[in-house]
Amino acid sequence: MIMADIDVKLLPETLDPVQEHAAFLACFGHLGAVTAFTGVVRAAAKDVIVDYLYLDWYPGMTEASMHAIAETAAERFEIAALVIRHRCAKVKAGQPVVFVAAASSHRRAAFEAVDYMMDRLKSEAALWKREVGPDIDHWIEPTGKDAEDLQRWSKP
Numbered sequence: 001m002i003m004a005d006i007d008v009k010l011l012p013e014t015l016d017p018v019q020e021h022a023a024f025l026a027c028f029g030h031l032g033a034v035t036a037f038t039g040v041v042r043a044a045a046k047d048v049i050v051d052y053l054y055l056d057w058y059p060g061m062t063e064a065s066m067h068a069i070a071e072t073a074a075e076r077f078e079i080a081a082l083v084i085r086h087r088c089a090k091v092k093a094g095q096p097v098v099f100v101a102a103a104s105s106h107r108r109a110a111f112e113a114v115d116y117m118m119d120r121l122k123s124e125a126a127l128w129k130r131e132v133g134p135d136i137d138h139w140i141e142p143t144g145k146d147a148e149d150l151q152r153w154s155k156p
Contacts, residue, residue: 004074005081008067010057012089017099020085028081028103035110036101037118043093049133050093056128057088065126069117077113079104084117088127119149 005028017038025034041053070082081103091097098121102113121127122142129140142150 004079006067006070006074007082008063008070008084010063010066011085011087015085015087015096015099017096020083020099021101024081024083024101024103031080031103032105033107033110034101034103035107035114036099037114038096039098039118041091041093041095041097045131045136048136050131050136051133052090052092053097054090054130054132055088055097056130058126062088062126065124066121069120069125072120073102073113073117076116077102077104077109078106079109079113082113082117084121086121086125086127116153119153122146123150
């Protein structure tokens with residue numbers, strides 16, 4: 001049974017990780033441990049300039065997939081609260097694309113929950129990513145490293 005406070009949002013507009021972190025900390029900082037991660041669109045991929053990342057989504061399905069990831073993290077780790085904010089549509093290089101945070105009474109659980117959610121979001125969330133730049137325009141698939149990162153969570 002999930003007892004954690006879970007808040008998941010898909011954002012077609014800007015994401016302000018500083019504001020998100022401050023709000024999360026204000027609500028859950030009293031628990032003792034708050035861990036957060038912000039992902040930013042890279043300006044280069046394999047030595048090729050990236051102007052923006054386009055994240056395609058399917059309304060309802062994408063949010064449900066992200067919520068399922070958060071629920072599993074809440075079940076797996078001793079977490080009181082989780083938040084996921086993920087951009088969709090066009091996100092320019094250098095802009096935040098994802099913010100994930102976890103609150104717990106113990107730091108290890110908060111760190112692991114954030115790490116776990118990021119590994120699953122990267123490989124399993126119902127989001128389709130396309131890198132676009134002067135010399136590229138292609139869809140991105142999870143890499144072997146992404147699969148390796150995800151696989152470590154299946155170990156006991």
